[in-house]
Amino acid sequence: MSTRLKELIDIFQEIAENPKKMVEKYKTEVGKEVIGVMPVYAPEEIIHAVGCLPIGLWGGKKNISKARAFLPPFACSIMQTNMEMQLAGDYDVLDGVVFSVPCDTLKCLSQKWKGKCPVIVFTHPQNRIIEGANTYLLKEYEILKEKIEKLVGRSISEDDLENSIKVYNENRQLVREFSEIAAKYPNIIDPIVRHNIMKSRWFIRKEKHSEYLKELIMELKKEPIIHWDGKRVILTGIMTEPIEFLQILKDEKFAVVGDDLAHESRQVRGDIPDIDGNPLYRLAKWWQNVEGCSLATDVKKKRGEMLINMYDRLEADAIIACMMKFCDPEEFDYPIYYQEFENRSIKNIMLEIDLEISSFEQVRTRLQTFKDIL
Secondary structure: OOHHHHHHHHHHHHHHHOHHHHHHHHHHHOOOOEEEEOOOOOOHHHHHHOOOEEEEOOOOOOOOOOHHHOOOOOOOHHHHHHHHHHHOOOOOOOOEEEEEOOOHHHHHHHHOOOOOOOEEEEOOOOOOOOHHHHHHHHHHHHHHHHHHHHHHOOOOOHHHHHHHHHHHHHHHHHHHHHHHHHOOOOOOOOHHHHHHHHHHHHOOOHHHHHHHHHHHHHHHHOOOOOOOOOEEEEEEEOOOOOHHHHHHHHHOOEEEEEEEEOOOHHHOOOOOOOOOOOHHHHHHHHHHOOOOOOOOOOOOOOHHHHHHHHHHHOOOOEEEEEEEOOOHHHHHHHHHHHHHHHHOOOOEEEEEEOOOOOOOHHHHHHHHHHHHHO
């Protein structure tokens, strides 16, 4: 591995592991606001267009003590740890938080936010196939834009939005390119490295992430392709933290060659469409084009087919379902695509993901057994 490639990998790791540091750095160097973005989807381009830093709020490994007073114990651990962190004042550095509310727990949390910063809530329509959905979401985005403008005291022009769409589309394309190339270099881009590169895009401006990513792709292409004697897997689910989970994949020589994670590749599967008209309408059309996601109503249930196509194209050995504990939308999807895997004789396993977990030996044992089966 070249010295510069190692430096770039370390840069992505530093960003991914230190979101608070990235917030403070942005406020110091740029002097503008930082707005938190709750899972799963939000039009970050609007936040970017006004000069703010959108930062992802996906919880973290944290013991729960106070959050249980506001959320039931069966709320997913992303929301539990987010509640715990806001009660501890971790999010007080933010200037605002944007909520989409695709599930009951997010709706609940948006109403129970205890942080000092104001909350802005919008709703994605779930009947997405009709033109009325675009009209509705356009209005939601117009209201969101007005509230953000009022919050920071600056206006957003159409040119600002068009520029942000261009920046974000470029980043999406680069992340997709990275994912394809990284699959060829599992000896360098192990599960933790890959995750850090994907995760880091939540904590810095997309221009900077793209700049680092372009250089990393260029440096990676210079490396010789070495035969991989481990197993090649695809991950599906919401996310793959705590990091100890990824460490087990690395230890057991599982290479992540592709993913369908809401925290990672689902964010970049499609670009904002290049059509004439209001840029906010273009952002709304992106939502209409989302497929294969448990948080976006999909009557045709294409997720299994999409995963099988990815499995074939990337010549994977198996698919791992990373099931976020107490995530109802993901649990509803699982029986459908599981049966499709079984019908195709695709080896697969479901592992429970919980940010509160402290012991990982059961996960290790199951993955070791799964590897032996493969």
